Amino acid sequence: xxxxxxDSLSRELRELQPSLPDGIxxxxxxxxxxxxxxxIGNFRTFVVNDVIRRLLELAFGATRVRHVRNLTxxxxxxxxxxxxxxxxxxxxxxxxxxxxxxxxxxxxxxRPHAEPTATGHITEQVDMIDTLMQKGxxxxxADGSVYFKVTSFAQYGTLSRVKERELQIGSAxxxxxxxxxxxxxxxxxxxxLWKAYKAEDGANGWESPWGRGRPGWHIECSxxxxxxxxxxIDLHTGGVDLLFPHHENEIAQSECCNGTPFxxxxxxxxxxxxxxxxxxxxxxxxxxxxDLIAKGVTPMxxxxxxxxxxxxxxxxxxLDSLHAAEKALTTLRHYRANLPISGGDARALAxxxxxxxxxxxxxxxxxxxxxxxxxxxxxxxxxxxxxxxxMFALGLKLDGPAAPPAATPAAITALAVxxxxxxxxxxxxxxxxxxxxxxxxxxxxxxxxxxxxxxxAKK
RNA sequence: GGCGCGGUAGCCAAGUGGUAAGGCCGAGGUCUGCAAAACCUCUAUGCGUCGGUUCAAUUCCGACCCGCGCCUCCA
Numbered sequence: 001x002x003x004x005x006x007d008s009l010s011r012e013l014r015e016l017q018p019s020l021p022d023g024i025x026x027x028x029x030x031x032x033x034x035x036x037x038x039x040i041g042n043f044r045t046f047v048v049n050d051v052i053r054r055l056l057e058l059a060f061g062a063t064r065v066r067h068v069r070n071l072t073x074x075x076x077x078x079x080x081x082x083x084x085x086x087x088x089x090x091x092x093x094x095x096x097x098x099x100x101x102x103x104x105x106x107x108x109x110x111r112p113h114a115e116p117t118a119t120g121h122i123t124e125q126v127d128m129i130d131t132l133m134q135k136g137x138x139x140x141x142a143d144g145s146v147y148f149k150v151t152s153f154a155q156y157g158t159l160s161r162v163k164e165r166e167l168q169i170g171s172a173x174x175x176x177x178x179x180x181x182x183x184x185x186x187x188x189x190x191x192x193l194w195k196a197y198k199a200e201d202g203a204n205g206w207e208s209p210w211g212r213g214r215p216g217w218h219i220e221c222s223x224x225x226x227x228x229x230x231x232x233i234d235l236h237t238g239g240v241d242l243l244f245p246h247h248e249n250e251i252a253q254s255e256c257c258n259g260t261p262f263x264x265x266x267x268x269x270x271x272x273x274x275x276x277x278x279x280x281x282x283x284x285x286x287x288x289x290x291d292l293i294a295k296g297v298t299p300m301x302x303x304x305x306x307x308x309x310x311x312x313x314x315x316x317x318x319l320d321s322l323h324a325a326e327k328a329l330t331t332l333r334h335y336r337a338n339l340p341i342s343g344g345d346a347r348a349l350a351x352x353x354x355x356x357x358x359x360x361x362x363x364x365x366x367x368x369x370x371x372x373x374x375x376x377x378x379x380x381x382x383x384x385x386x387x388x389x390x391m392f393a394l395g396l397k398l399d400g401p402a403a404p405p406a407a408t409p410a411a412i413t414a415l416a417v418x419x420x421x422x423x424x425x426x427x428x429x430x431x432x433x434x435x436x437x438x439x440x441x442x443x444x445x446x447x448x449x450x451x452x453x454x455x456x457a458k459k
Numbered sequence: 460g461g462c463g464c465g466g467u468a469g470c471c472a473a474g475u476g477g478u479a480a481g482g483c484c485g486a487g488g489u490c491u492g493c494a495a496a497a498c499c500u501c502u503a504u505g506c507g508u509c510g511g512u513u514c515a516a517u518u519c520c521g522a523c524c525c526g527c528g529c530c531u532c533c534a
Contacts, residue, residue: 030534038534045534075532161462162530191531217532239534240463246532270464271528278528308472308482313465314527321471324483331482334497355473364473367481374481376498428492435494446495 003059003357005052005235006312008243008266009159013359018060019234019264025056025065026229028263030221030238030246031115033072034096035081037288040302040317041272041279043107045239047303047395048269048311048360050109052237054393055356068228069112070221071097074119074214079204089204090119103289106299108395114228118220122206125215125223128257129193129208137256141184144196144211150189153252159266160244191249192216218249222262226254236263243268269311276316292322296456300397301325307362307394328370333398335373336387344383348372349390356393365394408454412443416454419445 007014018025029049032038038046049069056065072078073093082089104111118125129146132138137152150156197205197212205212225233231254238247247266254262271278274285292302304325309315349372355364369390372382391398419434438445438454446453 032534033532042534048534077532160529189531241529241533244462244529244531249531269534271534273527276527278533280533304482305471310473313472316471316527318471320483324471328482330496361473363471363482364480367473370481423492426492432493439494444495447491447493448496449491 003055004359005265005267006359008268009263014265016056016059016235016265018064019232020230023060023064025060025235026233027053027056027065027067027235028221028225028229028233028237029067029069029112030236030242031069031071032100033075033077034093034100035078036096037099037290038103039279040287040289040292040306041274042239043103043289043302044272044306044311044315045269046104046109047107047306048362049237050107050395051307051311051356051360051362051393052235052267053110053112054395055360058389058393066114066229067110067112068114068116068225070224071100071115071117072217072220073097073117074204075217079201082204083200083202089202093117093119103299106289107303108300108397110395116224116228118215118224121220121224121227122215124227125219126194126206126208128219128223128226128253129210129215131257132193132253133209135256137252138193139186140210141186143184144213145184145192146194146210147185147190148193148249148253148256150187150191150252153256155255156189156252157248159251160248162244162248191218191245193219193253218246219253221246222250222254222257225250226258231258231260231262233263235265235267237267237269240268240270270314272306273314273316274318287317295319297322298326298329300329304329304396308366310363311360328366329396329398331373332369332391332396335377336384336391336398338377339387340377340383342383342385344386345381346386348381349386352390353393362394365390408443409441412438412441412454415441416445416452420452423447 003016004013005016006012016025020026029046032042032046053065053067056067071093074089078089078093082092085092101111129138132148133140133146136149138146138148140146156162193216194208194210195213195216196210197214201214205214225236236247236250247268251262273279274287275283277283277285279286289299289302293299301322302325305317305321306315308321308325349369351368352365352372355361355368358364415434415438419431419438422428422430422434435445443454443456446455
């Protein structure tokens with residue numbers, strides 16, 4: 001199985017292969033900033049990365065993949081949140097880390113093998129900055145902050161083609177630079193490795209050779225990927241918005257510090273749009289997992305919906321897509337229930353896996369899957385084991401009810417008992433009247449041969 | 460302004476130089492007293508517009524129109 005992914009650096013499809021003799025594939029995925037619940041756009045990226053993780057496990061074996069995803073637990077936003085809520089930084093970030101984990105679990109994302117935090121790796125970051133200072137790639141400004149000197153790294157901008165943008169950087173910044181850059185940078189493109197302590201940082205400062213302060217954002221990924229995966233990693237991923245400046249800056253820091261290539265492969269997933277626009281609070285189109293659960297949506301339906309678009313294409317999310325997802329999952333669940341346990345042919349799902357291995361074509365894979373489903377369970381080839389392998393790849397969990405059971409009010413139960421009795425007595429007029437009454441109360445009575453069940457009416 | 464991505468049926472969305480996967484919705488049917496579920500069947504002569512290349516273009520090239528993203532800390 002040859003897994004190929006688009007590489008943002010070379011801009012071509014490239015096969016994934018471990019580079020070191022130990023055969024371990026080193027995969028680093030930029031994680032969340034833990035100051036608020038993640039939104040479904042964030043989860044698109046994490047679900048896509050989870051599929052990559054799963055395909056890597058299928059390709060190389062579960063023990064031959066090392067997946068690291070960081071938690072950004074110190075930055076402007078986390079500090080501001082702690083200050084606003086009059087809590088410690090750790091208190092705030094632990095709360096949102098726990099929430100992030102719970103959401104990821106609900107979405108059936110495999111836990112990374114390591115989830116390093118920025119505050120847990122201050123020493124590693126300081127060491128790296130120190131090396132950059134010694135090598136002349138960084139300088140300490142008058143305010144005590146340390147900046148990376150972009151002009152010291154000739155290849156700066158290769159990933160994001162920043163050189164092509166250079167002519168316009170001045171004008172793009174002209175509007176806001178005056179206010180934003182009250183600091184002491186030598187060049188507007190230079191970025192902070194270490195940020196000097198300010199009063200609003202409160203208790204959140206660490207000692208360093210350059211004085212009290214805190215690490216800049218980019219350096220954490222360079223330091224933590226190096227510690228947990230080594231100086232050269234096999235794959236580095238994130239959302240497209242991280243391509244510049246975050247990933248560009250990581251490359252500069254890491255390669256100048258280590259003297260070796262930083263990542264052999266870069267992959268960026270596209271944004272989820274809602275109502276045709278990027279999600280934002282001001283547009284009122286930002287959803288969290290809990291927002292959707294409150295609407296009766298299951299996490300698996302969200303996961304499915306997030307996989308219906310090609311990961312490298314913007315996906316316009318709609319609430320309708322969740323209904324479609326829920327129905328599709330029901331079909332898959334039913335199909336699986338009627339599948340033979342064994343005796344199938346592993347090649348039956350070849351088309352499905354070919355789609356996934358070809359640059360993670362999840363919508364194409366789902367299409368291939370349903371083509372199979374439409375041929376029926378009697379079609380030779382697919383058995384439960386083969387089907388479950390496909391479900392594993394996509395991370396779709398089909399067990400459990402489609403919707404969480406809701407407590408039935410006693411009044412509704414009483415009506416149902418009456419109606420069932422009327423039906424048994426073949427008093428269909430009364431039975432129909434009671435069905436209407438139950439429906440009017442917002443419930444649906446489902447008859448079976450030997451009994452019935454009640455569930456909340458679908459909106 | 461620069462860089463990048465996209466415009467395929469009512470909605471979502473794959474794909475290919477040789478005549479359009481799949482999901483949802485909708486329609487019809489089987490089954491069920493009814494309803495629901497499940498299952499079966501059907502649903503784009505068309506792929507933003509205009510040119511060009513070609514025996515053949517939705518697929519390649521050019522122009523144009525429209526939408527979206529990024530351009531210093533947003534997945």
